Amino acid sequence: MREFSLPALYEVPTDGNLTDLIRRNAAQHPGAVVMGKKAAGAWLDVTAEEFLAEVRTAAKGLIAAGIRPGDRVGLMSRTRYEWVQLDFAIWSAGAVTVPVYETSSPEQVQWILGDSGAVAVLVESDAHTAAVESVRDRLPELRHLWQIDKDALDRLREAGRDVSDETVDERSSVAKADDVATIVYTSGTTGRPKGCVLTHRNFFAECGNIVERLKPLFRTGDCSVLLFLPAAHVFGRLVEVASVLAPIRLGCVPDIKNLTDELASFRPTLVLGVPRVFEKVYNSARAKAQADGKGKIFDKAAHTAIAYSRALGAAQGPSFGLRLKHKIFDKLVYGKLRAVLGGRGEYAISGGAPLGERLGHFFRGIGFTVLEGYGLTESCAATTFNPWDRQKIGTVGQPLPGSVVRIADDGEVLLHGEHIFTRYWNNEAATAEALTDGWFHTGDIGTLDEDGYLTITGRKKEILVTAGGKNVAPAVIEDRIRSHALVAECMVVGDGRPFVGALITLDEEFLARWASENGKPAGSTAASLREDAELLAVVQRAVDDGNAAVSKAESVRKFRILPEQFTEEAGHITPSLKLKRNVVAKEFADEIEAIYRR
Structure with missing residues (x-):
């Protein structure tokens, strides 16, 4: 057993709640711009004083409607200014916010609103209203x-x-x-989502210590962050509350469809995202360079950036020649990439899945450091993160100040601290299974180094055991394979089988580009090209790269390209993009059998 902790940097208020933050901001920084509000395609500034007034106005309506202290109120919307306003309005009415993913099915809506006992719900669109109305007869408290x-x-x-x-x-x-x-309902990779009960203390401990440890990234009056993650996800709530606590300017956009345009117009100093966002930035930039006939220059620049970043961690640092090459590529390539990310930022925070060392070194090498972290809904988002001044690429960082990370004898990661959830709503059995003497059992497998940096190596329940008795953690090889531009998702299979295989889906954007560049028929799809020899050879190279990260017994021997994407609508992935392995395995059972067919 091994554990590591850091002293708290933020003192949690003993008798306050999160609404104190917006009143404090209005009193101490009334004219400070704390929000960006999108209207008619332009960003409008919202001051601390104005934000408090708009929150109060909405809270008055909730109080007049009979919302009482402790009542649960659902909030189902894409990420937008009104989400933040209404979240604080619900709290200002003394109530409890119950986020609902805007992509949720009527059955999921019914479960979350019904299980939480919500007496009211605020939705965004006609489709959301229709979803609620379709199950309203099963929601007697609404x-x-x-x-x-x-x-x-x-x-x-x-x-x-x-x-x-x-x-x-x-x-x-x-x-x-x-x-x-x-009450934040888990995405539910298995079974019904469980409602994680998070207190005001949890958020104070989480966000207060993050802001203090990452102080240069949260400078009041100078820093800003653009939130494009789902606000219903706990990571999105971390961004929301930390921005208000700091305070720094917060902007919200509903998705990443026009992310580069949004970054260019808002120009944040800090970006928070999941690895897929940073993979897209890299892959899009490389594809554009290739289309412009500058692919070799980009690849050399990427190689130099990675080498430069690796050298930063060495005692002697980058050599003179490497520094010179880096300076040249900074003018030719890196500056343009930073401009795509808004032009003002030097840091990003990534969570939700492993980023991978290659991308970590690439982004640090171009002057845009991505600080990787790790957390769960039950830990109020980040429970470890890389500090801005002591980054260790390839790890998910050190514990949140004021918390403890322990590695149990079987390798499971255990967490303790004021940021850990108190219980699952209406689910004593699940609570007893997850919490033991104040320690949260994450279900993740990991290691701690001598400096307290955590590395996640897999999930206890996702460990595959081949017919030969080899234990295989899918995450390592899946992440490497998925880093290829053509690969959208990868799921390793092989439990009880003679060898490890993989199901692979293709990124539609890059498949279309690849097909055009390689003389394939117009309108080619994954379904029409999945047996194409050239495409299979390209995907094989991605698999080979993944295999390089693991032992021979853990490597993928055969794979199948699927004719369709994994989608949330089909139940393959959660709203936070986690694979529902049991659903995928069941739906694509024939494809898995084909891997092992002699």
Whole structure:
């Protein structure tokens, strides 16, 4: 057994709650710009004073509608300014926010609102309203439904016209640090989603210590962050609350479809994303360079960036020749890449899945350091992260200050601290299984080095055991294979089988480009090309690269390209892009059998 801890840097308020932050900001920095609000394609500044007023207005309507302290209120919307406003309004009414992914099915909506006992729900669109209405007869406690895209805010403003600021402030102060702030339902890779109960204390401990440890990234009046992750996900909530706690300017966009344009217009100093976002930036830049006839220059620049970053960790540092090459490529390539990421930022934070050493070194080498972290819904998002001044690429960093990471005898990662959730809502059995004497059993397998940096090597429940008795952790090889531009997803199989295989889906954007460049028929798809010899050879190279990271017994011997993508709608992946392995294995059982057919 091995464990590591760091002293807390932030003192959690004993009797306050998260609404104290917006009142503090309005009192201490009334004219400071704390939000960016998108309207008619342009960013509008929202000051601390203005944000408090808009939150109060919505909270008045909730109070007038009969929302009481402790009531659960659902919030189903894409990431947008109103999400943050309404989240704080629900808290200001003394209530508990229950996020619902905007992509949720009616059955999922019914489960989350019903299990939490929500008395009201705020949704974004007609489709969301229809989803709620289709199951409303199974939600006896649901009394109110407001739609943001119609007149929700106007209705709340009108309903709360006679409610005073003093009434809102009085209601805002009801909840204390140990009271429930939100119930976040896990994505549910297996079984029904479980409601993680997170308190105001959890968020204070989490966000306060992150802001203190990453102080240069959260400078008030100078720094800003663009949130494009789902606000319903705990990582999105971390961004929201940390930005308000700092405070720094926060902007919200609903997705990553036009991410480069959004980054260029908002120009954040800090970017938070999942590895797939950073893979897309790299792959898109490389594909564009190849299309412009500059592929060799880009590859040399990438090689130099990686070598430069690796040399930064060596005692002697980069050689003179390497520094010279790096300086030249900074003008030719790296500066343009930083401009794609907004032009002002030097740091990003990545979570949700392993980033991989290659990408980590590449981005640090171009002057845009991606700090990798690790966390779960139950740990209120990040429970470890790489500090800005002591990064170890390839690890997920050191423990959150004020917390402890322990590696159990069987290799499982255990967590302890004020940021750990208190229980699963209405699920004592699951709570007892996950929490033992204050320690949260993550289900992840990992190691700690002498400096307390954590490396995640797999999931206890995802460990495959081949027919030959070899234990295989899928994550390592899957991440390497998935880093190829053509690969969208990869799922390793082989439990009880004679060797390891893989199911692979293709990235539609890069497949179309590859098909055009290699003389394939217009409109070619994964289904039409999955047996194409040239395509199979390219994917084989991606598999070979993945195999280089593991032993021969763990390597992928055969793979199948699937004719379709893994999608959330089909139930293959969660809203946070985690594979539902049991669903994929069941749906593509014939493809798996084909791998092992002689």
